[in-house]
Amino acid sequence: MNIGLLYSRIRKDEKLLLSELRERDHDVTKIDVRKQQFSISEPPEAFDELDIVVDRCLATSRSVYATKFAQAYDVPVVNGPDVAETCADKVKNSLALVEAGVPTPDTDVAFTKDAALDAIEDFGYPCVLKPVVGSWGRLMAKIDSRDAAEAILEHKATLGHYEHKIFYVQEFVDKPGRDIRVLAVDGEPVAAMVRSSDHWLTNAAKGAETDTFELDDRALELVERASAAVGGGLLGIDLMETGYDDSEADHGEASGQTSGDEPRARDFEDYTVHEVNHTVEFKALNDVSGVDVPGVVVDWLESKAQSHSDAETTA
Amino acid sequence: MADCIECGAEVSLHDSLEVGEIVDCATCGAELEVIDIDPVELDSAPELEEDWGE
Numbered sequence: 077m078n079i080g081l082l083y084s085r086i087r088k089d090e091k092l093l094l095s096e097l098r099e100r101d102h103d104v105t106k107i108d109v110r111k112q113q114f115s116i117s118e119p120p121e122a123f124d125e126l127d128i129v130v131d132r133c134l135a136t137s138r139s140v141y142a143t144k145f146a147q148a149y150d151v152p153v154v155n156g157p158d159v160a161e162t163c164a165d166k167v168k169n170s171l172a173l174v175e176a177g178v179p180t181p182d183t184d185v186a187f188t189k190d191a192a193l194d195a196i197e198d199f200g201y202p203c204v205l206k207p208v209v210g211s212w213g214r215l216m217a218k219i220d221s222r223d224a225a226e227a228i229l230e231h232k233a234t235l236g237h238y239e240h241k242i243f244y245v246q247e248f249v250d251k252p253g254r255d256i257r258v259l260a261v262d263g264e265p266v267a268a269m270v271r272s273s274d275h276w277l278t279n280a281a282k283g284a285e286t287d288t289f290e291l292d293d294r295a296l297e298l299v300e301r302a303s304a305a306v307g308g309g310l311l312g313i314d315l316m317e318t319g320y321d322d323s324e325a326d327h328g329e330a331s332g333q334t335s336g337d338e339p340r341a342r343d344f345e346d347y348t349v350h351e352v353n354h355t356v357e358f359k360a361l362n363d364v365s366g367v368d369v370p371g372v373v374v375d376w377l378e379s380k381a382q383s384h385s386d387a388e389t390t391a
Numbered sequence: 392m393a394d395c396i397e398c399g400a401e402v403s404l405h406d407s408l409e410v411g412e413i414v415d416c417a418t419c420g421a422e423l424e425v426i427d428i429d430p431v432e433l434d435s436a437p438e439l440e441e442d443w444g445e
Contacts, residue, residue: 083411084411085412085436086412106410136444209442210442215441356445
């Protein structure tokens with residue numbers, strides 16, 4: 077097969093994928109989106125003869141448009157532009173999850189500082205203010221007081237890009253010092269891990285420790301539903317444990333810090349899905365889970381390309 | 392080996408280099424993007440953008 081890879085930076089994740097694709101003797105067309113001119117009428121040469129293209133753009137804005145063009149050129153693309161558009165924006169992501177009945181943190185969106193401050197006061201302290209576009213835990217604010225809220229809102233309104241004037245205010249979820257990342261293909265989990273930190277942000281990019289995690293039936297159900305909610309594909313689904321009772325659990329210090337080394341007794345009420353990521357990074361999962369993640373992902377890519385090819389033949 | 396475009400020091404490179412990959416200069420700490428591999432050519436890596444991520 078000829079498999080295209082949309083990229084602007086080759087991370088370890090992309091290297092793992094490229095290595096697996098080449099080991100299977102696929103033709104690989106690397107498409108640096110920074111160098112392309114995306115005509116609205118004629119596909120660029122790089123898109124010729126591709127059986128499928130996988131979006132690995134580092135920049136969300138490029139991902140949204142590049143996948144849209146791939147679709148316009150009739151090249152099967154994963155994840156597709158609709159998935160990218162939903163996952164790229166936290167507002168759309170949250171709405172999709174709510175519409176699908178997937179538990180997700182309570183969230184208000186406001187367009188002015190005053191309305192945002194009212195939302196923050198309604199949530200009470202602490203609560204969380206997030207940018208609608210962004211990743212790796214950047215520009216996230218845990219707001220502990222009205223003074224802090226006023227200052228952060230003023231900074232965002234004055235210094236920020238217009239997207240920062242879309243104030244995304246969310247309840248603070250008192251998780252047990254960790255969250256859960258699940259890599260899934262069309263709702264089927266490939267690997268899962270916990271990300272633990274003393275800090276309230278538990279992104280691996282922020283230095284959280286990672287360890288394996290065994291999904292229970294409820295988590296499996298939510299992964300499947302969250303994936304479907306955004307349109308399916310190769311996704312990173314993030315969950316937190318809610319209603320955590322730290323008086324009964326043995327998780328170390330008061331922070332709830334734990335490495336998640338063993339599946340534990342269920343000492344929490346449920347999960348909440350806070351985000352679904354569409355250009356998911358998986359190098360940490362590959363290292364920690366013992367699962368050959370690029371192998372499974374390429375299996376899935378092959379099956380997607382084959383099903384598109386079969387559909388075209390039938391048509 | 393290739394020269395760092397920031398400080399001129401030699402940058403050690405691994406065997407499975409990919410165009411688009413980022414390497415660090417051990418001498419000055421600069422992040423360098425591999426823009427060609429035959430022969431190896433390095434350029435300054437782009438600065439982090441706000442919409443980068445997953």
